Amino acid sequence: MTVSSETPALEAHGLVKHFPVHRIRQRLRGRGEVVHAVDDVSLTLRSGEVTALVGESGSGKSTVARLLAGLYPLTDGTISIGGATVRATRGRLFREHVRRVQMVFQDPFGSLNPVHTIAYHLRRPLKVHGLAKNRAATRAATVELLEQVNLTPAEQYLAKYPHELSGGQLQRIAIARALAAEPKVLLADEPVSMLDVSIRLGLLNLLAGLVKSLGLAMLYITHDIASARYFATTTLVMYAGRVIEGGPSEELVQRPAHPYTQLLLASAPDPDRAGRDPELLDAGEPPSLVNPPEGCRFHPRCPHAMDICRTEAPGTTELRPGHWTRCWLYSADTEADTAQAPRPSSAASKEHLT
Numbered sequence: 138m139t140v141s142s143e144t145p146a147l148e149a150h151g152l153v154k155h156f157p158v159h160r161i162r163q164r165l166r167g168r169g170e171v172v173h174a175v176d177d178v179s180l181t182l183r184s185g186e187v188t189a190l191v192g193e194s195g196s197g198k199s200t201v202a203r204l205l206a207g208l209y210p211l212t213d214g215t216i217s218i219g220g221a222t223v224r225a226t227r228g229r230l231f232r233e234h235v236r237r238v239q240m241v242f243q244d245p246f247g248s249l250n251p252v253h254t255i256a257y258h259l260r261r262p263l264k265v266h267g268l269a270k271n272r273a274a275t276r277a278a279t280v281e282l283l284e285q286v287n288l289t290p291a292e293q294y295l296a297k298y299p300h301e302l303s304g305g306q307l308q309r310i311a312i313a314r315a316l317a318a319e320p321k322v323l324l325a326d327e328p329v330s331m332l333d334v335s336i337r338l339g340l341l342n343l344l345a346g347l348v349k350s351l352g353l354a355m356l357y358i359t360h361d362i363a364s365a366r367y368f369a370t371t372t373l374v375m376y377a378g379r380v381i382e383g384g385p386s387e388e389l390v391q392r393p394a395h396p397y398t399q400l401l402l403a404s405a406p407d408p409d410r411a412g413r414d415p416e417l418l419d420a421g422e423p424p425s426l427v428n429p430p431e432g433c434r435f436h437p438r439c440p441h442a443m444d445i446c447r448t449e450a451p452g453t454t455e456l457r458p459g460h461w462t463r464c465w466l467y468s469a470d471t472e473a474d475t476a477q478a479p480r481p482s483s484a485a486s487k488e489h490l491t
């Protein structure tokens with residue numbers, strides 16, 4: 138198959154991941170319950186671009202990343218890398234998948250092994266993926282990796298152990314280790330949330346620079362919709378296992394459509410927005426993913442819920458080029474109903490969007 142520059146680095150269609158509920162609980166209750174961690178998630182990651190995946194705790198963001206990285210088997214769905222569908226779950230093709238799609242985790246202290254030096258952590262992927270032929274080439278490659286993440290002079294870091302470095306430096310090592318595999322896709326799962334506020338921007342700028350200079354496709358997972366706006370071209374909003382809105386980051390923040398996106402924005406610390414949308418801010422807790430609500434999973438918290446929201450999951454409605462949502466308020470099928478229904482706040486109303 139021909140791979141053009143337009144071919145996305147990674148495409149996922151209809152991803153589903155159900156985890157079995159604890160076996161003892163299942164035996165007591167006598168049924169095979171599952172956690173619906175991810176249901177019908179599709180996304181596209183393009184080279185040289187950052188896509189943000191935002192949502193509250195437990196919405197399934199990390200599970201999506203782990204599915205894309207090949208760390209969990211899929212319950213359903215397909216993943217294509219560079220236009221080729223990934224089918225292998227072991228062997229050479231699977232190794233190629235896990236080499237091309239690398240992850241950076243939230244906790245830099247937990248993601249490095251305390252008994253090994255930094256040089257060991259960087260040598261290991263080079264060796265596993267056969268990317269450096271001899272000792273001299275390996276050393277040169279490790280030095281270059283450290284320079285790519287701005288840890289210089291590199292020689293100063295090679296013999297150190299993780300406990301001798303700060304959180305920010307360790308996260309740079311974790312990024313360098315991911316780059317050692319020469320990936321096409323980088324999945325950064327809340328890469329700065331455990332770091333001091335003062336060094337977060339430096340790390341995000343480093344990642345943004347690497348995306349451009351190496352042509353990486355990056356998925357940036359975060360709770361913080363404000364950093365997604367700053368950092369990502371496209372933002373996807375996840376709620377209870379589903380992506381419910383997506384679009385260009387700036388447009389999504391300026392004109393959020395889905396009531397949950399409005400809630401996320403209303404909850405983000407922003408002096409300009411203080412005091413707005415109290416109706417949404419009071420709107421309850423995330424649902425159980427063992428028995429998720431029928432229909433739209435946000436309906437128990439949604440101030441605009443209609444009858445159809447309680448029974449049928451909404452399809453995708455395109456609001457503007459590239460900006461879409463899954464919400465009955467915007468669906469052509471419920472146009473007549475929504476005329477009488479309470480409108481979403483002004484930022485989300487259809488009049489505002491057109």
Ligand SMILES: Nc1ncnc2c1ncn2[C@@H]1O[C@H](COP(=O)(O)OP(=O)(O)OP(=O)(O)O)[C@@H](O)[C@H]1O
Pocket residue numbers: 156157172173174192193194195196197198199200201360426
């Ligand atoms: N290995 C697992 N086994 C069983 N359930 C799991 C497993 N991993 C995640 N889950 C469940 O799947 C759901 C989604 O979890 P996930 O970690 O993907 O959320 P998240 O959006 O990354 O949350 P956070 O922002 O807290 O990191 C949660 O209900 C979680 O308890």
Ligand SMILES: [Mg+2]
Pocket residue numbers: 198199200326
């Ligand atoms: Mg997570």
